[in-house]
Amino acid sequence: MSAALVEVHEGPEALATAVAGELLSRIEDAQADGREPHIGLTGGTIARRIHAEVARLSPDSDVDWSRVVVWWGDERFVAPDDPDRNAGQARSDFLDAVPVDPGKVHPMPSTADASSAEQGAADYGDAMRADGAGEFEVLMLGVGPDGHVASLFPGHAALDVDDRIAVRVHDSPKPPPERISLTLAALNRSRSVWFLVSGEEKADAVARALAEPPPDLHDIPAAGVSGLEETIWFLDRPAASRL
Numbered sequence: 001m002s003a004a005l006v007e008v009h010e011g012p013e014a015l016a017t018a019v020a021g022e023l024l025s026r027i028e029d030a031q032a033d034g035r036e037p038h039i040g041l042t043g044g045t046i047a048r049r050i051h052a053e054v055a056r057l058s059p060d061s062d063v064d065w066s067r068v069v070v071w072w073g074d075e076r077f078v079a080p081d082d083p084d085r086n087a088g089q090a091r092s093d094f095l096d097a098v099p100v101d102p103g104k105v106h107p108m109p110s111t112a113d114a115s116s117a118e119q120g121a122a123d124y125g126d127a128m129r130a131d132g133a134g135e136f137e138v139l140m141l142g143v144g145p146d147g148h149v150a151s152l153f154p155g156h157a158a159l160d161v162d163d164r165i166a167v168r169v170h171d172s173p174k175p176p177p178e179r180i181s182l183t184l185a186a187l188n189r190s191r192s193v194w195f196l197v198s199g200e201e202k203a204d205a206v207a208r209a210l211a212e213p214p215p216d217l218h219d220i221p222a223a224g225v226s227g228l229e230e231t232i233w234f235l236d237r238p239a240a241s242r243l
């Protein structure tokens with residue numbers, strides 16, 4: 001577990017450019033050290049801007065995309081072509097623009113892949129185990145105004161599941177209601193955890209997550225996640241306004 005660092009950028013554009021550049025350089029460093037980095041993606045508004053910046057900046061980097069393994073922290077359990085899918089958004093925002101090995105991109109199951117979100121969660125856990133995955137080089141996570149992280153929402157029973165890699169989430173207060181999420185135990189196995197937060201409506205959640213003493217993770221689930229070596233909160237000024 002690492003102490004949290006906070007990095008504040010002027011607005012969402014500057015935040016997206018900084019995070020995208022840092023991600024490319026972390027991947028380069030890991031590859032230079034002989035590792036094939038596994039990265040964990042998130043969905044959400046600021047993540048989409050960051051992904052677009054990764055696509056823009058990637059040609060000037062030395063990243064070997066054929067040696068990058070891609071996973072997701074959460075997903076909406078909907079049809080594969082549903083615009084709500086985090087994986088579909090990431091594909092159109094950057095994965096289709098970089099030469100990734102399709103066999104190393106691991107979207108969470110959709111309704112076409114699994115009979116239920118519960119089955120999909122079990123399958124995703126099996127896929128991660130079979131790949132020897134779990135310790136992400138960098139895991140990026142959005143945070144909701146309610147403090148949710150991945151698809152772990154305040155007060156939800158999924159927060160207490162510690163015997164699985166992924167869990168079904170139903171009754172998500174944010175639509176769509178049926179989702180799959182990595183558990184807190186799985187989210188807490190990454191070298192670096194990066195929280196990506198933009199907007200004044202999230203300032204309270206950020207301040208509460210970073211408060212001392214830490215809040216109950218049933219109130220602010222994001223407070224329950226940190227990196228093994230590094231935890232960075234990448235914020236824009238409005239999101240940092242109540243720190």
Ligand SMILES: O=C1O[C@H](COP(=O)(O)O)[C@@H](O)[C@H](O)[C@H]1O
Binds near residue numbers: 044074
């Ligand atoms: O539902 C979700 O929301 C969060 C944050 O999204 P945002 O639009 O408020 O930035 C996201 O991190 C998560 O992956 C997603 O499923």
